[in-house]
Amino acid sequence: MATITRQPVMLWRSYLDVSSGRVLRSLATLQELGAFAIITLGVTLTKFNHSRRVIRPLIVRNIWNAGARLLPMVAFIGLALGLLIIGQTVGLLTRVGAQSYIGTVMVTVVFRELGPLLTAILVLARSGTSNAIELGTSRALGEVEALESLGIDPVHYLVMPRVIGLAVAVFCLTTYMILVAMVSGWAFAFAQDIPLTPGAYFGQIGDALRVQDFVLLALKTGLFGIVIAVVNCYHGLARPLQIEEVSRVTTQAVVESVIGCVLIDALFLVGYLFT
Amino acid sequence: MNAAPLIELDNVSVTHAAGTEPLLDNVNWQLMRGEFWVLAGDQGSGKSALLATMAGLQRPAAGTVRIKGRDWSDAPEPEQMAWRREIGFVFELHGRLLHHLTVLENIALPLQYHFDEKTTAKAEALLDRAGLAAVAHQLPSRLSPRLQQRVSLLRALACPTEVLFLDNPLNGLATSGVKWWIDFLATWRAETPVTVVATSNEPDGWRGLADRHATIEGGRLNLMDGAN
Numbered sequence: 192m193a194t195i196t197r198q199p200v201m202l203w204r205s206y207l208d209v210s211s212g213r214v215l216r217s218l219a220t221l222q223e224l225g226a227f228a229i230i231t232l233g234v235t236l237t238k239f240n241h242s243r244r245v246i247r248p249l250i251v252r253n254i255w256n257a258g259a260r261l262l263p264m265v266a267f268i269g270l271a272l273g274l275l276i277i278g279q280t281v282g283l284l285t286r287v288g289a290q291s292y293i294g295t296v297m298v299t300v301v302f303r304e305l306g307p308l309l310t311a312i313l314v315l316a317r318s319g320t321s322n323a324i325e326l327g328t329s330r331a332l333g334e335v336e337a338l339e340s341l342g343i344d345p346v347h348y349l350v351m352p353r354v355i356g357l358a359v360a361v362f363c364l365t366t367y368m369i370l371v372a373m374v375s376g377w378a379f380a381f382a383q384d385i386p387l388t389p390g391a392y393f394g395q396i397g398d399a400l401r402v403q404d405f406v407l408l409a410l411k412t413g414l415f416g417i418v419i420a421v422v423n424c425y426h427g428l429a430r431p432l433q434i435e436e437v438s439r440v441t442t443q444a445v446v447e448s449v450i451g452c453v454l455i456d457a458l459f460l461v462g463y464l465f466t
Numbered sequence: 467m468n469a470a471p472l473i474e475l476d477n478v479s480v481t482h483a484a485g486t487e488p489l490l491d492n493v494n495w496q497l498m499r500g501e502f503w504v505l506a507g508d509q510g511s512g513k514s515a516l517l518a519t520m521a522g523l524q525r526p527a528a529g530t531v532r533i534k535g536r537d538w539s540d541a542p543e544p545e546q547m548a549w550r551r552e553i554g555f556v557f558e559l560h561g562r563l564l565h566h567l568t569v570l571e572n573i574a575l576p577l578q579y580h581f582d583e584k585t586t587a588k589a590e591a592l593l594d595r596a597g598l599a600a601v602a603h604q605l606p607s608r609l610s611p612r613l614q615q616r617v618s619l620l621r622a623l624a625c626p627t628e629v630l631f632l633d634n635p636l637n638g639l640a641t642s643g644v645k646w647w648i649d650f651l652a653t654w655r656a657e658t659p660v661t662v663v664a665t666s667n668e669p670d671g672w673r674g675l676a677d678r679h680a681t682i683e684g685g686r687l688n689l690m691d692g693a694n
Contacts, residue, residue, distance in 0.1 A: 342552075
């Protein structure tokens with residue numbers, strides 16, 4: 192009888208133990224990530240111009256890898272996004288006689304929300320994960336210690352170019368995706384015989400856009416790139432790794448990057464509401 | 467010879483990089499400029515950890531490491547980085563070359579990073595001197611571990627080096643391989659004086675080149691030849 196009454200208490204306690212353990216671990220990771228981000232910021236500010244002959248080509252290579260090489264994929268997704276949004280909304284808007292809101296819908300959905308978030312997730316899938324794997328492998332092979340023995344700051348050589356590269360890449364790719372989605376949206380509307388001239392369509396978009404939108408877009412996409420790079424570099428570099436641990440930390444980095452990007456998106460939503 | 471020790475270990479305890487159990491206790495050692503030390507000991511005795519501690523790459527578990535008279539435990543990061551610019555460290559086995567850079571780029575990296583070298587001419591000259599010009603544009607993974615370690619030596623010597631730390635490069639080498647290292651370092655030191663600390667599984671691994679010997683036995687460092 193005594194065991195029957197104690198069991199729920201023990202279960203509840205063990206559940207609490209596990210939950211609190213996870214919360215504490217998450218907080219510890221968050222703290223370490225914050226410290227890593229501050230170190231990276233410090234190195235970027237103090238050593239930005241140091242060893243330009245080595246660092247600048249690395250930044251360009253990261254922009255190329257994370258940005259230019261993703262252009263076809265981003266164009267494809269942008270095309271699909273424009274078609275999907277116009278395809279889903281145009282019928283509804285026509286039925287209620289609100290065709291003049293097509294541009295506003297495109298700005299709200301593509302420019303402010305889906306464009307930046309989808310691009311960030313594409314960059315994470317294409318470059319963020321490869322960064323975690325590459326740095327995790329370098330760490331496991333002892334290359335980070337080799338850099339230190341050469342007097343080369345690993346954060347300066349390995350992290351800073353990735354952070355700048357990914358921030359620039361996410362911003363540029365988002366701009367590209369938005370443009371492709373806007374144009375493909377109009378093309379789909381034209382193909383469906385919607386009486387909407389290009390001038391009227393882009394006029395609606397222009398009316399719906401504000402200066403703050405461009406500022407917030409630049410800030411948001413830059414932050415997405417920084418978060419993806421910092422989280423993936425942190426997981427690749429922060430602790431001594433064995434080769435077999437690289438896949439596990441990569442998965443963890445992807446999950447945390449997605450959470451980070453969604454949280455930033457939510458913060459910017461508040462920003463959009465108040466501007 | 468300058469009378470002040472270049473590196474001084476005072477009651478130092480050394481652990482494995484990832485562990486807490488001391489491998490070596492109460493190590494007292496003075497490294498003077500121009501010396502060539504051989505540190506012999508069995509596999510896993512703590513040679514590599516001691517070497518890393520002397521080089522300032524690893525913090526001691528206890529005791530004091532003084533580099534050029536400066537207590538290393540409270541040295542700020544920029545000072546540590548500046549010291550690392552003056553040392554060369556050749557790691558065991560594959561030499562830890564950067565896998566995404568070619569052999570030439572690996573050697574040129576410290577020169578370009580620290581001295582803003584515009585060309586790779588100095589790195590090419592080093593490769594030529596070591597008889598490795600043919601592999602200049604290959605990735606390290608294409609080379610045998612022995613060649614990778616030779617490239618690692620060239621990378622360590624690319625910048626002006628005050629102390630060279632060699633982590634067991636002669637381990638498992640054939641006679642010709644040992645001869646290459648002995649000849650290369652003898653010629654190099656004749657032109658450019660450099661202090662050397664090399665580890666070896668065999669006490670006479672560096673015969674003819676080393677002038678000081680130390681061994682590790684049972685977690686203790688024994689300095690031989692009456693040194694220190």
